[in-house]
Amino acid sequence: MSASYDPHVVEKSVQEAWDEAGAFRAGESGAGEKFYCLAMFPYPSGQLHMGHVRCYTLGDVINRYHRLKGYNVMQPMGWDAFGLPAENAAIKNGIPPASWTRDNIDYMRGQMQSLGFGIDWSREFATCDPEYYHWEQWFFIRLYEKGLVYRKSSMVNWDPVDQTVLANEQVVDGRGWRSGAPVERREMPQWFLKITDYADELLDELDRLEGWPESVKSMQRNWIGRSEGIDIDFPVSGSQDPLTVYTTRPDTLLGSTYVAVAAEHPLARRAAERNPAVAAFVDKCRNMKTAEAEVATLEKEGVPTDLSVTHPLTGDPVPVWVANFVLMEYGSGAVMSVPGHDQRDWEFARKYGIPIRQVIEPTGDGACDLAEAAYTDYGRLVNSGAYDGMSSAEAFEAIASDLAAKGLGRRRTNYRLRDWGVSRQRYWGCPIPMIHCDACGIVPVPDDDLPVLLPTDVKFEGVRSPLTTMESFYKVKCPGCGGDARRETDTFDTFMESSWYYARFASPDANRPMVDERVDYWTPVDHYVGGIEHAILHLLYARFYHKLMRDHGLVHSDEPFTRLLMLGMVLKDGRKMSKSSGDVGDPQALLDKYGADAVRTAMMFAAPPDQSFEWSEAGVEGQGRFCKRLWNLVHEHLEGGEVPALDPAGLSDAGRALRRKTHETIARADDDYGRRLMFNTVVSAVHELCNAVSRTEPGNDQDRAAVREALKTALLVLSPIAPHVTQALWQDLGESSLLVACRWPAVDDAALVQDSVELVVQVNGKVRGRLQVAQDADEAELRELALANDNVVRFVAGKTVRKVITVPGKLINIVVG
RNA sequence: GCCCGGGUGGCGAAAUUGGUAGACGCGCCAGACUCAAAAUCUGGUUCUGGAAACAGAGUGUCGGUUCGAUUCCGACCCCGGGCACCA
Numbered sequence: 001m002s003a004s005y006d007p008h009v010v011e012k013s014v015q016e017a018w019d020e021a022g023a024f025r026a027g028e029s030g031a032g033e034k035f036y037c038l039a040m041f042p043y044p045s046g047q048l049h050m051g052h053v054r055c056y057t058l059g060d061v062i063n064r065y066h067r068l069k070g071y072n073v074m075q076p077m078g079w080d081a082f083g084l085p086a087e088n089a090a091i092k093n094g095i096p097p098a099s100w101t102r103d104n105i106d107y108m109r110g111q112m113q114s115l116g117f118g119i120d121w122s123r124e125f126a127t128c129d130p131e132y133y134h135w136e137q138w139f140f141i142r143l144y145e146k147g148l149v150y151r152k153s154s155m156v157n158w159d160p161v162d163q164t165v166l167a168n169e170q171v172v173d174g175r176g177w178r179s180g181a182p183v184e185r186r187e188m189p190q191w192f193l194k195i196t197d198y199a200d201e202l203l204d205e206l207d208r209l210e211g212w213p214e215s216v217k218s219m220q221r222n223w224i225g226r227s228e229g230i231d232i233d234f235p236v237s238g239s240q241d242p243l244t245v246y247t248t249r250p251d252t253l254l255g256s257t258y259v260a261v262a263a264e265h266p267l268a269r270r271a272a273e274r275n276p277a278v279a280a281f282v283d284k285c286r287n288m289k290t291a292e293a294e295v296a297t298l299e300k301e302g303v304p305t306d307l308s309v310t311h312p313l314t315g316d317p318v319p320v321w322v323a324n325f326v327l328m329e330y331g332s333g334a335v336m337s338v339p340g341h342d343q344r345d346w347e348f349a350r351k352y353g354i355p356i357r358q359v360i361e362p363t364g365d366g367a368c369d370l371a372e373a374a375y376t377d378y379g380r381l382v383n384s385g386a387y388d389g390m391s392s393a394e395a396f397e398a399i400a401s402d403l404a405a406k407g408l409g410r411r412r413t414n415y416r417l418r419d420w421g422v423s424r425q426r427y428w429g430c431p432i433p434m435i436h437c438d439a440c441g442i443v444p445v446p447d448d449d450l451p452v453l454l455p456t457d458v459k460f461e462g463v464r465s466p467l468t469t470m471e472s473f474y475k476v477k478c479p480g481c482g483g484d485a486r487r488e489t490d491t492f493d494t495f496m497e498s499s500w501y502y503a504r505f506a507s508p509d510a511n512r513p514m515v516d517e518r519v520d521y522w523t524p525v526d527h528y529v530g531g532i533e534h535a536i537l538h539l540l541y542a543r544f545y546h547k548l549m550r551d552h553g554l555v556h557s558d559e560p561f562t563r564l565l566m567l568g569m570v571l572k573d574g575r576k577m578s579k580s581s582g583d584v585g586d587p588q589a590l591l592d593k594y595g596a597d598a599v600r601t602a603m604m605f606a607a608p609p610d611q612s613f614e615w616s617e618a619g620v621e622g623q624g625r626f627c628k629r630l631w632n633l634v635h636e637h638l639e640g641g642e643v644p645a646l647d648p649a650g651l652s653d654a655g656r657a658l659r660r661k662t663h664e665t666i667a668r669a670d671d672d673y674g675r676r677l678m679f680n681t682v683v684s685a686v687h688e689l690c691n692a693v694s695r696t697e698p699g700n701d702q703d704r705a706a707v708r709e710a711l712k713t714a715l716l717v718l719s720p721i722a723p724h725v726t727q728a729l730w731q732d733l734g735e736s737s738l739l740v741a742c743r744w745p746a747v748d749d750a751a752l753v754q755d756s757v758e759l760v761v762q763v764n765g766k767v768r769g770r771l772q773v774a775q776d777a778d779e780a781e782l783r784e785l786a787l788a789n790d791n792v793v794r795f796v797a798g799k800t801v802r803k804v805i806t807v808p809g810k811l812i813n814i815v816v817g
Numbered sequence: 818g819c820c821c822g823g824g825u826g827g828c829g830a831a832a833u834u835g836g837u838a839g840a841c842g843c844g845c846c847a848g849a850c851u852c853a854a855a856a857u858c859u860g861g862u863u864c865u866g867g868a869a870a871c872a873g874a875g876u877g878u879c880g881g882u883u884c885g886a887u888u889c890c891g892a893c894c895c896c897g898g899g900c901a902c903c904a
Contacts, residue, residue: 215898217822222900229904247904260904268881298904325902335904343818344902416903535899605842606829610822612897613829618843625857626842632857671833684841691841760837765885767837791871805884810836815884 005631007595011724024118027189029673030072037063037075040530044104050570059529064720065639065673068744076505077119079126086117097428098456123508127497134451135514137433141444158186162463190423216535225416233408234309247332251395254384255359256336268322271305312408346374353510422493427465429491437485499545528561568612597722598624605683643705651704653733662710663751762784763795
């Protein structure tokens, strides 16, 4: 190596050495326990942004640390290649989505390679590869056969100009994000996966995911939203069918003074037929409902109907209202309203002059004034006949069983989670392998005809999916009757591809559907790294998919990701850097200027992984400076010539102090890498060790051996973060091995022993002096020394010593009064 | 409203089991080298007072436990994130 540090020369040559050695090829027969290290694969948007750099550097640090610890590590990389931006580029610039995507992948792969990520590129794939989505289609058909897939009409946001369905987040102020046209609520048939069948398991197993951050588990619990309650039937006069409501508070049943139904509820429709005011309100509700976000801000409104139902306990008539806040999709689309004990019902009752009845009173000193607000806490029952005096919990049980005995109530668990709608009316996605036949209905594509290839030779006319007008695609014969049929032209939600890619990496070329036995070796993923923005959807879908694959005998674990690291966001000027905001922090300029090691080290040093932070170039410059210092330190040391084998007995005090620092660094960094995931403090620890080397004046040859040991330790410990410069200097120190094939150094406990320590002397908890004492000094001796200290004397003089507390190796606190 | 995080110098942060608050870095200041600048090196850098020794204050606010609290407990304030007419 040359005498001065040039990161670009160093990085290129080290990367070539890794390639030649096949350093990151992972096999199932490697020595050591397996370790599957995965960072969320990127959408190939064009170029890496700072968020990517952070994510993949963290993944690579974990990868390289575990290699040093002797694990057989696999770190793959691929591309989440289907999605809307490719279509937008096609519409705007006329570039076909497939070639746009492939070009982006090539560029971004090059960027990743120049960052020195230790990836097994032999496992690479893109989700738009037919060899990949083939098995997604195959598995979808298996799920269909098992009844876990169904097709149902559902409300969507329809853009009448772009002729497409929009996701909720693409509706801005009730208008399409691209066309600006008012979005319509439209009912369209969609494919669904029955994720609600797995809601209980998805929720309960969160408690066992000890390697997941609490925040993510909490978000998922929230999203699944399990509640325990009962369905209560209110008989309807003149009808066989009762009105069923769902409630979690049956203890308040006697306080119900009206029931409210959603505008889409059958009872509302019946009332609308007879009453024009109700009909007008139902119509209004249909048009109002656009984006989900707007529904929440809507003012509570309703109309009375001339219908009434019978209270299941008292037999009294209860009026039926149609209200805009009742959701048809949750529970049964109807609620029993208890204005005394539900704030929303209270507001509605006040607005329309409906009676408010108290049936719960506080047991403690809780305030309860129904003229001001509803009392929503649990308490003791009043005005409830036989149930008076019971606690809410007792009344829940009593009322539930009384209703059950009458045949008017059933316990029910409800979820906020809805089934997963996977249809997208778009082109650049995986074709849904289904055929519509007038005679046979829905017919899955036979396995032998898979994959259903997405045509790549397409022309966009407007924004509509070209598949809908492409006869060669949709015109097919029915596999059942052989008659004319139509192929499904919708494609899958791209979350489908990202829900099982981690399993495919284990056997990327498997032709045995859809993974092979290698998946049992590698899965579950031991450490998964990714952005907090995927805390709910992607991670929930992937957990669901893993259970689907398990129940099909494809994998043999319950959860896909054992340990999870959720990254904070990389900000610039207080804004998040992401592809959607169009504010792309460009790492390429920094790479060109400072090199990969400086960028990687700065990224790790800036903040702990789970914290968001503001990006600054000054940090990269600083770490580039550090790389250069490290380089100079090693080369200055080499100028002193060869060193003898280390014999601790021959060290001077300075040499012994340096050696202690070396071994403290090993112990600290090990804990920071492995347990705490605090890579910022690993960098600090190496800085400190290098500072100690700079300050050490070697007194003899043994001291120089201690310097050599310190430098080699610094290189090894830093190598997961700055792999190039450390590798080059490792060689300069005469080592022929690749650092990635080395083992983490052992801590020499003997090096940590100090024969003299500095103790702090406090008087009443305030530091008043310091003592240099022998490690084994006894308490009486310490007390005497402490009380003799000049500054301590000033604060103790004229006072009585009440107590002396000694913490061995740390401090002495003299309590006076 | 509910559920998670978090609040420490000019800035990013550290303090792992209740034991020296501010490690490490950025920035800034001073000095060395230089005709000069850049680069590099050395020293300083929480605030207030002081030449210094040292003293006083200090980890969002108020209170508690303790010989001792950034750390534990209680109440509150603020910031970030998630969910939200979910019955």
